[in-house]
Amino acid sequence: MKLTRLRGFQDYLGADARALSMVEDCARTVAYRHALNEIRIPTLERIELYERSSGETSDIVQKQLYRVPRAAEAAGEGDQALRPEGTPGVIRAYIEAGLDRSDPEQRFFYCGSMYRYERPQKGRLRQFNQFGVEIFGRADAASDAELIIMIDEFRRALGLEVTFEVNSLGDAACRPAFRAALLEWGRTHYAELCDDCHQRLERNPLRLLDCKTDAVLARTAPHSLDYLCDPCRGHFATVERLIKIADVPYVVNPQLVRGLDYYNRTTFEVTSSAVGAQSAIVAGGRYDGLVEALGGAAAPGTGFAIGIERTALAISADRYATGGAPDAAIIAIGDAAVAGAIALARELRASGLRIELLSPERGLKALLRRADRGGARHALIIGENELAAGVVQMRDLRASTQNTVARGEVAAALAAARG
Numbered sequence: 202m203k204l205t206r207l208r209g210f211q212d213y214l215g216a217d218a219r220a221l222s223m224v225e226d227c228a229r230t231v232a233y234r235h236a237l238n239e240i241r242i243p244t245l246e247r248i249e250l251y252e253r254s255s256g257e258t259s260d261i262v263q264k265q266l267y268r269v270p271r272a273a274e275a276a277g278e279g280d281q282a283l284r285p286e287g288t289p290g291v292i293r294a295y296i297e298a299g300l301d302r303s304d305p306e307q308r309f310f311y312c313g314s315m316y317r318y319e320r321p322q323k324g325r326l327r328q329f330n331q332f333g334v335e336i337f338g339r340a341d342a343a344s345d346a347e348l349i350i351m352i353d354e355f356r357r358a359l360g361l362e363v364t365f366e367v368n369s370l371g372d373a374a375c376r377p378a379f380r381a382a383l384l385e386w387g388r389t390h391y392a393e394l395c396d397d398c399h400q401r402l403e404r405n406p407l408r409l410l411d412c413k414t415d416a417v418l419a420r421t422a423p424h425s426l427d428y429l430c431d432p433c434r435g436h437f438a439t440v441e442r443l444i445k446i447a448d449v450p451y452v453v454n455p456q457l458v459r460g461l462d463y464y465n466r467t468t469f470e471v472t473s474s475a476v477g478a479q480s481a482i483v484a485g486g487r488y489d490g491l492v493e494a495l496g497g498a499a500a501p502g503t504g505f506a507i508g509i510e511r512t513a514l515a516i517s518a519d520r521y522a523t524g525g526a527p528d529a530a531i532i533a534i535g536d537a538a539v540a541g542a543i544a545l546a547r548e549l550r551a552s553g554l555r556i557e558l559l560s561p562e563r564g565l566k567a568l569l570r571r572a573d574r575g576g577a578r579h580a581l582i583i584g585e586n587e588l589a590a591g592v593v594q595m596r597d598l599r600a601s602t603q604n605t606v607a608r609g610e611v612a613a614a615l616a617a618a619r620g
């Protein structure tokens with residue numbers, strides 16, 4: 202059998218890999234400026250963790266978990282799965298470290314691969330990466346607004362045009378009335394609803410709102426915003442006021458319910474039209490009951506996750522296409538020059554330049570072609586004579602001109618050529 206990659210699993214080479222790194226680096230920079238702390242958690246967890254958080258009725262748990270049968274053999278540890286999202290694991294770690302009781306206000310970011318057994322398509326993979334942020338111990342609307350503003354800084358730094366969609370799902374006080382209204386609406390329209398929605402009606406009527414098949418009908422369904430209690434209404438009004446002042450381009454989408462069960466109050470999604478059908482590049486919201494539901498103290502929480510691959514699809518290729526090209530490729534002529542070429546490469550790299558050292562085992566013409574194909578602007582040719590004289594031949598591969606340059610001046614000449 203030919204050894205190919207699995208469906209929904211991707212290789213990223215060169216510029217494509219660079220685009221992912223660029224998205225991650227940008228998210229890290231923003232997280233750093235917001236004084237967040239990094240957290241690293243395992244990829245494998247107990248399935249029960251996801252059943253009790255993402256939700257037993259969610260697609261993630263029902264259909265998409267990558268169960269790991271070998272792990273189930275580990276006596277007494279329960280069935281296990283690769284993480285489909287980061288939030289439950291971060292909460293488990295927060296509780297396990299005792300922070301929910303000793304120091305509940307925490308601000309974390311994480312970055313890593315997630316696994317969901319989905320039908321692959323553009324922007325929808327079975328292994329993908331998320332950059333997530335979770336804030337614990339803050340019930341105030343300003344913490345939700347800070348997250349949205351953080352995402353706005355991130356997308357601006359990458360030059361992305363996006364739409365922020367926000368909604369409020371209410372809380373334990375007002376959600377039951379909304380749920381009941383949705384149930385009644387679903388029962389009234391039962392005959393018009395698709396088979397999936399018949400299931401949703403029984404298990405989780407909120408999901409009726411984001412059915413793709415019944416999208417037109419769903420627009421006639423009740424909205425959570427009409428059922429908010431006064432505290433939830435006030436919370437949402439403050440979030441809106443703060444993000445408006447911060448100039449975030451948002452719309453209220455009363456149909457936005459999200460596929461995970463743990464949200465209450467503020468939810469949001471950030472979409473980009475540059476990605477295709479899978480347009481949500483960031484999503485998140487508040488989950489005040491979740492820490493307690495997972496066995497911790499009653500600490501509120503709010504967060505989001507950026508889809509790294511989807512965001513990379515949205516950024517314009519000219520922002521990363523040329524970033525990998527070396528400033529110069531060094532060509533050593535003759536065995537005696539190889540050690541000198543390595544020393545020159547070290548000197549130049551130490552001054553921050555990107556240097557490729559070519560194989561000494563091919564002819565000059567072939568090496569110059571190789572340097573050009575690799576995207577280097579200059580080739581630095583060094584043989585025994587150059588070594589003895591303390592110079593290099595510096596060839597401009599675009600202009601096809603060549604000069605003798607003193608070794609000590611090469612770094613400055615290359616840096617100047619970068620512009």
Ligand code: HAM
Nearest residue numbers: 286288325326329481482483484485486504505506508
């Ligand atoms: P989510 O909406 O399931 O939320 O995922 C967040 C983002 O991850 C999506 O908007 C999308 O960009 C990316 N994503 C999800 N599934 C895939 C996939 N199959 N292929 C490629 N990208 C994908 C969560 O995961 C929550 N844990 C977010 C959160 C954190 N809420 C509060 N804190």
